[in-house]
Amino acid sequence: MSEITVYDIERKAKELYGNKKPYITLEEWTKKQVELFNSTEGKLHLKDGYSCPYCKNKGVISKIGADGAEVHYYCRCMKIRKSLYEAQNSGLKAVLSSFTFKNFITDAPWQKNIKDTAVAFCKDENAKWFFIGGQPGSGKTHICTAISAFYLKQGFQVKYMNWCEDSKRLKGVINDFLLYEKEFSLFKKAQVLYIDDFLKTKGGEEPTKGDINLAFELINHRLMNSGYITIISSEKSLRELGAFDEGTMSRIYQCTGQYKITIGADKRKNFRIVH
Numbered sequence: 001m002s003e004i005t006v007y008d009i010e011r012k013a014k015e016l017y018g019n020k021k022p023y024i025t026l027e028e029w030t031k032k033q034v035e036l037f038n039s040t041e042g043k044l045h046l047k048d049g050y051s052c053p054y055c056k057n058k059g060v061i062s063k064i065g066a067d068g069a070e071v072h073y074y075c076r077c078m079k080i081r082k083s084l085y086e087a088q089n090s091g092l093k094a095v096l097s098s099f100t101f102k103n104f105i106t107d108a109p110w111q112k113n114i115k116d117t118a119v120a121f122c123k124d125e126n127a128k129w130f131f132i133g134g135q136p137g138s139g140k141t142h143i144c145t146a147i148s149a150f151y152l153k154q155g156f157q158v159k160y161m162n163w164c165e166d167s168k169r170l171k172g173v174i175n176d177f178l179l180y181e182k183e184f185s186l187f188k189k190a191q192v193l194y195i196d197d198f199l200k201t202k203g204g205e206e207p208t209k210g211d212i213n214l215a216f217e218l219i220n221h222r223l224m225n226s227g228y229i230t231i232i233s234s235e236k237s238l239r240e241l242g243a244f245d246e247g248t249m250s251r252i253y254q255c256t257g258q259y260k261i262t263i264g265a266d267k268r269k270n271f272r273i274v275h
């Protein structure tokens, strides 16, 4: 049985009324419905902070389908919103809106250098590895979050890894092969991975053999896949991290190229103690 389309109905209307239009045609009516829908403002941006000019924050766009009827389809911003939603549920929530490039303080030349390097990294399509090392309070989380937000808004899937907590969780399930692989692959295979406080341990002691192995497995997997983007922050410099695993750190050193920064241990550089 063939479906009745708006054209069938319109033909019937023409038979009945000739060229005198008693009402607006179905085609005109549908067009008006589509226009009305597309001009209506939605509210999704109030939830996730992302403003979309295409769907006016409804997440859905209306158009006239092949059969002449109105059809709705998901706007491209829904993919971005999904990434934002995931990021907001994975440790980045509190900082996504406040830790932006715009809000990054660049009073001192070393701060300007951090921002310029990060912005250049985002603009460079061939750049896949970013590293920033240095003392707490020097803006590492801020700049890495701003980079993450940049990729989120480009529609990339961004995963946040708090090394201290997530490495402990992974090591806890290492004997359950399937669970370990499932959990670990979320970090290994993320389009963009932001590793916060790389190789940091809870008590501040040196990383164990287990930590080093985990770091090697993760970094090695991501190095093998040239499309992945990896953003790393650490309280240590790459040279200091090299004392734990020289091979892995020298590969990060090479891959980051011009996009690595180490902030010197200077108390005046600490955001938290400057008033």
Ligand SMILES: [Zn+2]
Residues within 6 Å of the ligand: 052, 053, 054, 055, 056, 057, 058, 059, 060, 075, 076, 077, 078
């Ligand atoms: Zn949209």
